[in-house]
Amino acid sequence: xxxxxxxxxxxxxxxxxxxxxxxxxxxxxxxxxxxxxxxxxxxxxxxxxxxxxxxxxxxxxxxxxxxxxxxxxxxxxxxxxxxxxxxxxxxxxxxxxxxxxxxxxxxxxxxxxxxxxxxxxxxxxxxxxxxxxxxxxxxxxxxxxxxxxxxxxxxxxxxxxxxxxxxxxxxxxxxxxxxxxxx
Numbered sequence: 001x002x003x004x005x006x007x008x009x010x011x012x013x014x015x016x017x018x019x020x021x022x023x024x025x026x027x028x029x030x031x032x033x034x035x036x037x038x039x040x041x042x043x044x045x046x047x048x049x050x051x052x053x054x055x056x057x058x059x060x061x062x063x064x065x066x067x068x069x070x071x072x073x074x075x076x077x078x079x080x081x082x083x084x085x086x087x088x089x090x091x092x093x094x095x096x097x098x099x100x101x102x103x104x105x106x107x108x109x110x111x112x113x114x115x116x117x118x119x120x121x122x123x124x125x126x127x128x129x130x131x132x133x134x135x136x137x138x139x140x141x142x143x144x145x146x147x148x149x150x151x152x153x154x155x156x157x158x159x160x161x162x163x164x165x166x167x168x169x170x171x172x173x174x175x176x177x178x179x180x181x182x183x
Contacts, residue, residue, distance in 0.1 A: 028078040063088040070098030073129040102129040
């Protein structure tokens, strides 16, 4: 007897969700997202501002986008994510719908309902998609975990606290001092 198959969703299903419904799609599985807490949004706002200011001062092709911003990680129609912050340095990946391919830097702010998603599912997806730098910012634990993916088997993982200055490995002269974020 054949096993019943799970329904696999596509990006079209994401765009057909009722107005105001937030969800992500990973390998055909739909993951609904709860509205973020105020502290979460404050972190997104502060980090987005600091990154934007740095990019504006330095010039160059990189652009920063806070959620909601569509990232189509794979060339298929089964993965669609909305990272809290995406930094894209290849303008050829950008179109009117969002980013096609891996951003250079992704930051996820952990919410109570997103812990497993950010630490496990997205970590694997972002590594597989070849995101260069992935930060998990955990307000409850006041911890920042950074993943620098250097290739197929190479990666560096570092942990910092909210009292540390965290280096941004994709830039030579940029770090974010979490003790000064006023969150």
